[in-house]
Amino acid sequence: MNKTTRRGGFFKGKQCRRFMYLFLLGIPALFDYWSGGVVRRTFVFYARDTGKAGVEERLLPSMPSRELTLRQYVEETLLGPVSPDAEPLFLQETSLRSLFFQDGTVYVDLSLSAALPCSPGTDAFRSLSALYKGIRRNFGFVRDVRLFIEGREAYYESFRGLSSFPAESRIFGDIFF
Numbered sequence: 001m002n003k004t005t006r007r008g009g010f011f012k013g014k015q016c017r018r019f020m021y022l023f024l025l026g027i028p029a030l031f032d033y034w035s036g037g038v039v040r041r042t043f044v045f046y047a048r049d050t051g052k053a054g055v056e057e058r059l060l061p062s063m064p065s066r067e068l069t070l071r072q073y074v075e076e077t078l079l080g081p082v083s084p085d086a087e088p089l090f091l092q093e094t095s096l097r098s099l100f101f102q103d104g105t106v107y108v109d110l111s112l113s114a115a116l117p118c119s120p121g122t123d124a125f126r127s128l129s130a131l132y133k134g135i136r137r138n139f140g141f142v143r144d145v146r147l148f149i150e151g152r153e154a155y156y157e158s159f160r161g162l163s164s165f166p167a168e169s170r171i172f173g174d175i176f177f
Helices: 014-036 066-079 124-138 156-160
Strands: 038-047 053-061 096-102 105-110 144-149
Touching: 038 066, 038 124, 053 066, 066 096, 066 105, 066 124, 105 124, 124 144
Parallel strands: 105 144
Antiparallel strands: 038 053, 096 105
């Protein structure tokens, strides 16, 4: 073989050139992904026409603390779905009053409008359950989630069945408010 065929011979084939272009474009994209500080989170919303659950994935910027990460997730859930075919879990007026994370337990306090159904045929329990399951699914460091509406724990006993940890005796039990 002479030097002219050895030099540049690999790049003469169309497929080899395309592969190299993709490889060269992929390196900066991968570096940007790793250095960009984004995290993939899943959100569950229900279809307007069928009522079936659907999952949305969003890339959210990573936060410096676990509490801020949880706060960001709950606020994104309150914003509602991106898809126009899905309905939000909560009314638009619903806001996050407070969020506290301690010893593996998340305490989420929502405004009073979280107790109201966002559309006919839905109920607040379905929305709160979707929020509860979403937090548990996305954050492995969370052992328990306590949801409150205007400072009163919501559906405590019902959510204990969703958790893998045993229920503790509580004053309000399975009372909604």
